[in-house]
Amino acid sequence: MSALDNHDLYAALLHEMKNNLVLMAITMERVPHTHAIEHDQPLDEARLLCQRVSERLMQALMIYKSDSGGMVLNAVDAYSPEDFVAEMAIQARYLQTPHQIDTRVDANVPALWFFDRNMLEMALINAIHNSITYARKHICVSARVEDGMLCLAVEDDSVGYPPHILEAVAQDRPLNSSGTGLGLRFASLIAKAHENRGRRGELSVRNQEGAVFEIRVP
Numbered sequence: 001m002s003a004l005d006n007h008d009l010y011a012a013l014l015h016e017m018k019n020n021l022v023l024m025a026i027t028m029e030r031v032p033h034t035h036a037i038e039h040d041q042p043l044d045e046a047r048l049l050c051q052r053v054s055e056r057l058m059q060a061l062m063i064y065k066s067d068s069g070g071m072v073l074n075a076v077d078a079y080s081p082e083d084f085v086a087e088m089a090i091q092a093r094y095l096q097t098p099h100q101i102d103t104r105v106d107a108n109v110p111a112l113w114f115f116d117r118n119m120l121e122m123a124l125i126n127a128i129h130n131s132i133t134y135a136r137k138h139i140c141v142s143a144r145v146e147d148g149m150l151c152l153a154v155e156d157d158s159v160g161y162p163p164h165i166l167e168a169v170a171q172d173r174p175l176n177s178s179g180t181g182l183g184l185r186f187a188s189l190i191a192k193a194h195e196n197r198g199r200r201g202e203l204s205v206r207n208q209e210g211a212v213f214e215i216r217v218p
Helices: 003-029 037-070 081-094 117-134 164-171 180-193
Strands: 076-080 099-104 113-116 136-148 150-155 202-207 211-217
Touching: 003 037, 037 117, 076 081, 081 099, 081 117, 081 136, 081 150, 113 117, 117 136, 117 150, 117 180, 117 211, 164 180, 164 202, 180 202, 180 211
Parallel strands: 099 136
Antiparallel strands: 076 113, 136 150, 150 211, 202 211
16 A cells, blocks of 8 residues: 555544544433433533544644645634634533633724634634643633734633643644644644734743633734
């Protein structure tokens, strides 16, 4: 089998596994809650795990495609940043997390901004999943405009990112392909794929009373 055939098989297997997990998640959604913690808690944990694995496979597939020919944005349009932030918070609450989920949209954010909503949603949901894992009590999804860039952020009250992740993102170095590394590589590719008037988007992570994940798009 040629190298090209091997790559095609790899992509096909990822796609098939992702689709099977989506079907599994749909099936699990049909299982009703009984309001008994010994039933509902494991069910919610299994649903969240299924969604996370499905998203990881999607990220791996898109990173593979990007390595083969660059990430392409197909749905750039004018969207409301305020509505987008609100929808991300709703999705976070849907994950049955005990954390408090807040939103913040600064006054300088315009009514509309051009971006690929589907891509940014995948990146922010992955960041929200990480925050749910590590945050103590509080998560905030926010939007602001700084230096002509729309900054979409997920902040939490965790212990923050470890130094090696902060250094790797700041220096635009590859991270390992597991866990947070894969999600941050995926988010960085999405950010950079947004381009306007010679400026490219960027990913930023920092520690500020917890972890702050931020995608900036021009």
